[in-house]
Amino acid sequence: MTTQVRGRAAREAKLEALQEQLSESVAALVTGEDWKRALTFAAQFRGRSFGNSMLIAAQHFAAYKEGRVPEPTPTYVAGFHQWLSLGRSVSKGQHGYGILAPVTGRFASFTPDDPNSWRRLARNEKPMSGEYARTRMIGVKPTYVWDISQTTGDPVPELPRPSLLQGEAPAGLWDGLADQITAAGFELRLVSSAAAIGGANGLTDFLSREVSVRVDMDEAAQVKTLAHELGHVLLHAPSESALSTESAADATLHRGIAEVEAESVALMVGAAHGLDTSSYTVPYVSTWAASVPGESPVEVVQAAAELVRATALGVLDKVDTQQVGDGNPPRLDREALGHRTGTTAVSTTARRDGAVLGL
Template structure:
């Protein structure tokens, strides 16, 4: 007869299998459909979460919209059950949460941190020996739940500043911020009068001369978007990045995707710009499954965009964390997936490890 702990483990494994199927389905639709730009806009909105969890949240929210359970097709702010309670809001009765993958962490100790083989995992409650260094690291994932603000009621959220742009206008400070980052990478930024000076291109990155050129005969927003595109090339497609250089389509999609995320994080409308059909470049990588290629590229794009955005002194749209909620408070145990009449304490699943914020 299975023990309660074994039953809990089996239930978690079943949920993880379900999440894996949902994630695979979401990525397959990206490969074969035209939702890549929408996925990236969602990733820009929820850039503190992994590309996998962005896709999981987006897909489940879209399903809820199609079922009439939420008013908009895109989520706006998401948080856990207790987090919404901290903000004076309550998840509506019967509202199903969106399953995501939360990291499971373990504590490790070593008396010789420079030796990878010396690290040992500490048991629950175990203290390190004198002189040992302690570090936490991710050892697995487990299912957790979040809800969109539209699934909650209660106190209004604090207002956060949001960028406001006119047509063709670039966000304040973005041009200068991107230019500083290009310079810090050891590249010279050149603003050229017209495309004839760079072979008919909109922008050009030259790793031999270490120069980035952007043409000026286009709207301000287009110039800055191109500046972000070329910066992505600088960060992602140097001489040591053989795969992207061998498959030019991958490099161009990655760079344009980073530029789209940077723009979306500043409220820019990039709908007039197109991204090559994802299936075309995903299937061009020999020996790799297109689903795996797109999944890996999405996370790589997200991390590059965050690296750029975090160093900019500009007003950006929210990263999906509800205003008024400290990011540190997002580190919480998994929560059940359907809200009932509000209990004093929301039940938690049995957990052998502490689960952190969603990946």
């Protein structure tokens, strides 16, 4: 066996082990509290995919139990050379946390609107004159990151954390969320009490294109409800045929997951601002994860988590607010990150049909 073949076999074995560990970590999300903890961690490490944040959390906790790191939760994570660029080096004997990094390829096409027209470019091959070029993710490979507690060297500045009083909303968050709702073509209505909207805290009506939020709650509860309804607006807008019997049946079938997704978007947005997320309600994972025919609960959970993360990142990018760190060390050159591991483009394409969805 050649060195190259052995190296490829070793990488494939590491990749398989990481994917198995990720599946086990996702399968361990049983209760609503498990899900909330995972999403809160993902919000604090939102520079990574949900899957990679799960891998980091599991491996760091294992290192903590073995006495290799002082705290059960990591602070900042980065690659070996990224730490070197910050004047820090990995301590002797510290093992990195395996995560999944994207493998990309270059493609070219004369007719980019035709998905079947793209051809893979060979190494160092340039597109022909008149061709459009695009980089696409074609797979994943194992790579490693280390927590700051596993390194020594120059001090890393602490990021300021939002300081909120009980019931207080982060400055600017309400306005930022409200702007996104109106930009999506919805009217925002403030109602005096839950009685005005059928006993709910908030309501999204896709027929009248109205979002209603009750204002007889504290500011934190109001902004949490607004984020929940924005989640519905971004994820669950009906298609043109939404009023058909088939679409209505589909909306009923997936209603539970739609509510989980909207609440989870609100949770990640709140956690990214230092809000207390203990009042956020998510049912047992096993209840909603088993509701999609033809997909395993692990597949459903992973897909929902990545969709929630991508949506929350899109929301957070559009609000001018003070947010907690994203898990990357301060001052780390973003260009040095290259293609951020596991970063998924935000999609606000309607995924499920429904007429009225509330909190």
